[in-house]
Amino acid sequence: MRLITLVLAALLLLIQYPLWLGKGGWLKVQDLEQQVDAAHAKNEELRRRNAKLDSEVRDLKDGTGAVEERARYELSMIKQNEIYVQILRKGQIPGDGATPAPPPPPEPGKTAR
Known part of the structure; x- marks a missing residue:
């Protein structure tokens, strides 16, 4: 009787092995589900990035704004007949991080020196 109980317990353990540790076992499935969730999160992040880039491309193609x-913020460019004003904080040196405005165009009838 004791031998039959040991054999049945051993068979039960052998049957449980593939369920927990086998190729399609629960541990493997859980690991794969985590990988799928990570891939979904990465894909969503890339979708948001692509949407942002797409809107920027449409803005550059369609509008001049x-x-x-x-041009204003990256190249410090100004429009014609526009006055450039730089406000300095106390102790700040003029010209830090900003390009000075170009000289105004000469008045009609006068020559530029």
């Missing part, structure tokens, strides 16, 4: 804004 985005081009003008980039």
Whole structure:
């Protein structure tokens, strides 16, 4: 009787092995589900990034506002007949991080020196 109980317990353990540790076992499935969740999160992040880039491309193609804004902030460009004003904080040196405004165009009838 004792031998039959030991054999049945051993068979029960052998049957449980594939369920827990086998190729399609619960531990493997849990690991794969975590990988799938991580891939979904990465894909969503990339979708948001692509949507942002797509809207920026559409702005650059369709409107001049985005081009003008980039020229102002990245290249420190100004429009013609526009006055450039730089406000300095106490102790700040003029010209830090900003390009000075170009000289105004000469008045009609006068020559530039």
